[in-house]
Amino acid sequence: MSPRRLAPFLPNTRLLLLRSLNPSLDMSPAAAAHLTTVTDPDEEICSSTVVAAAAPEEIAPSVPLPPPPASAEERVERAWAHWRRLGAPRLVVAPMVDNSELPFRMLCRRYGADAAYTPMLHSRIFSENEKNRNMEFTTCKEDRPLFVQFCANDPDILLQAAKIVEPHCDYVDINFGCPQRIARRGYYGAFLMDNLPLVKSLVQNLSANLHVPVSCKIRIFPRLEDTLAYARMLEEAGASLVAVHGRTRDEKDGKKFRADWDAIKAVKDALRIPVLANGNIRHMEDVKNCLEHTGADGILSAEPLLENPALFAGFRTKEWKEDEDKDSGLDQTDLAIEYLKLCEQYPVPWRMIRSHVHKMLGDWFKVHPQVREEFNAQPILTFEWLHDMVKKLKELGGGIPLYRDIPIQSHSDTIGGGLAASKA
């Protein structure tokens, strides 16, 4: 069923129709009027199941905004109260374009993630284009705590986009960290580090007009004093949380440049609101070391999770050959199957599924390149074909299993509040 075929129905009929596709759908007819199924042949979507609301303006809360904080102290207190209400999330899935989408977030949550970011959404396109909203932002009740991230360079457009998602998230995040050419051309992300008055007005306008707190994801400046002045400005402008990727705008290659944990520590010491650290986190031992080194309140991981979505549950990749007893009985083929099942439940564009399958099964494809070639040659994917492919890879064997590092797992009980262990 396509969006076009649903369009003429009245809200109640539409809701019934949508419920027949997804019985667990929980929303009002008014909201259903703004839902779309995600079977649109033009967009190459993976299934015809309804997933989530394209949060319409009409269902944004009409409750008045809370009174603005009387003082900086009150603002800081509110930031911590919110953070604690969410369970003080420490192990966080970082924002990743085309990769931190709903089914992947849900997979990481099953394996110990305390919270997750959406991929970056483009505030102008998102606020103007309903189809973009329905395609790029899907969520569900269990997908919390959730940071919804936008890129922006216009405070009013950002606010308009943020108002649409605020009923469905715990923070609206602004991406001040993207260093890519597309961000230079679009004038957003890390390129706004050259225009701090604009950064300030984006944060001020959002924090003064939203019900949910505002967070910012930043990169560091080459000079520490500039980074600290920047971070303090964000706090004063109304940010309730700052995530610091410890690399500069020019240090694009994460494999070549190590993240600077000293700079993150300095930001943590300078700010009074929660601070998250990002960079150099490959497994739970890194999490422990990073939290100890920086004093940060939590960490973000991105690329390592793509290969190993069970990272936050204490599973590690590589090095297993040193000690075969470390084999955990879990490997990327199991995780790939679990991810595919989540995609059947929460449909997303096939390009995202392709990307995850490549990353999760990278080591297995190295051992069996002919299977990768077959995968690449498939013009149209189906879940049946993918399940068969993963089953075949598992039977062929030879990929690298994950192992669970028991001593580190017990550290994670203290640093992750025991969540990583209990959720796995």
Ligand SMILES: Cc1cc2nc3c(=O)[nH]c(=O)nc-3n(C[C@H](O)[C@H](O)[C@H](O)COP(=O)(O)O)c2cc1C
């Ligand atoms: C595939 C991919 C997509 C990314 N997309 C975003 C994004 O949408 N927004 C953002 O702020 N950072 C994005 N990043 C950067 C990550 O959030 C993170 O800051 C960076 O990868 C460093 O963390 P890591 O060392 O754990 O990978 C992306 C990174 C990757 C690998």
